[in-house]
Amino acid sequence: MITLHHLLASRSFRIVWLLEEIAVPFELKQYARVDGRAPQEFKKLSPLGKSPVLTDGDLTLFESGAIVEYLVRKYARQMKPSEGEEKALLQYDYWMHDSEGSMMPFLWAVFFLDTGAQKTPFFMRFIIDLFVKGIRSQYLDPEIQSMFKYTDDHLAKNTYFAGDNLSGADIMMSFPLTVAYKRKGSEFEGKYLHIERWLRLIEGRPAYQAALAKVEDKDQFELNLPSH
Numbered sequence: 001m002i003t004l005h006h007l008l009a010s011r012s013f014r015i016v017w018l019l020e021e022i023a024v025p026f027e028l029k030q031y032a033r034v035d036g037r038a039p040q041e042f043k044k045l046s047p048l049g050k051s052p053v054l055t056d057g058d059l060t061l062f063e064s065g066a067i068v069e070y071l072v073r074k075y076a077r078q079m080k081p082s083e084g085e086e087k088a089l090l091q092y093d094y095w096m097h098d099s100e101g102s103m104m105p106f107l108w109a110v111f112f113l114d115t116g117a118q119k120t121p122f123f124m125r126f127i128i129d130l131f132v133k134g135i136r137s138q139y140l141d142p143e144i145q146s147m148f149k150y151t152d153d154h155l156a157k158n159t160y161f162a163g164d165n166l167s168g169a170d171i172m173m174s175f176p177l178t179v180a181y182k183r184k185g186s187e188f189e190g191k192y193l194h195i196e197r198w199l200r201l202i203e204g205r206p207a208y209q210a211a212l213a214k215v216e217d218k219d220q221f222e223l224n225l226p227s228h
């Protein structure tokens with residue numbers, strides 16, 4: 001029996017979605033954050049204490065990409081292009097890695113800096129805001145916008161990340177793109193219409209809706225983007 005340990009408002013939502021897509025029975029255990037972090041009982045589930053954590057029988061898996069690859073290999077081979085589909089397979093590999101390897105570190109840095117600035121005592125706020133603004137405008141924002149432009153160009157030519165069919169790469173990319181629009185919508189909305197088309201496409205899938213219906217943090221992942 002598979003158990004998914006879902007820390008609320010975290011990357012593990014995409015695994016709930018994947019499990020719904022592949023229609024494998026699973027138990028969902030949900031954990032509220034404590035002061036923004038994983039609670040102690042969650043930290044004990046794996047050596048790094050990070051979300052997501054999935055158990056399947058005696059196996060304990062963590063790191064989103066490794067979990068997605070495991071589930072696809074074991075239960076849903078159709079969600080990865082086959083050896084003969086070289087172009088789709090290269091796209092699959094690229095976007096599987098882009099999610100955690102490129103997008104998330106930059107998005108995380110922005111969320112971290114902005115949240116830190118908001119928590120700064122009033123008398124230091126001006127100087128911290130200037131510092132954050134400088135790092136964002138000179139380095140982080142141009143990198144993020146360039147990655148989003150590249151992603152948008154890719155989705156202009158492909159229905160899903162690895163061609164015509166939903167794959168593990170879409171599952172991986174759903175988290176950075178959803179959180180970017182959810183938390184920083186004004187910086188993205190109306191600029192990347194193909195990304196928005198894809199976000200509407202995945203949100204319209206019955207399995208995505210089934211995942212939203214199961215979790216306690218539905219509000220974190222429901223976008224309802226307007227069509228342009």
Ligand SMILES: N[C@@H](CCC(=O)N[C@@H](CS)C(=O)NCC(=O)O)C(=O)O
Nearest residue numbers: 010011037038050051052063064100
């Ligand atoms: N690259 C890792 C990142 C894991 C990660 O940082 N998870 C965050 C949730 S989005 C977490 O567990 N944060 C809670 C904490 O560190 O206390 C993965 O994709 O599994």
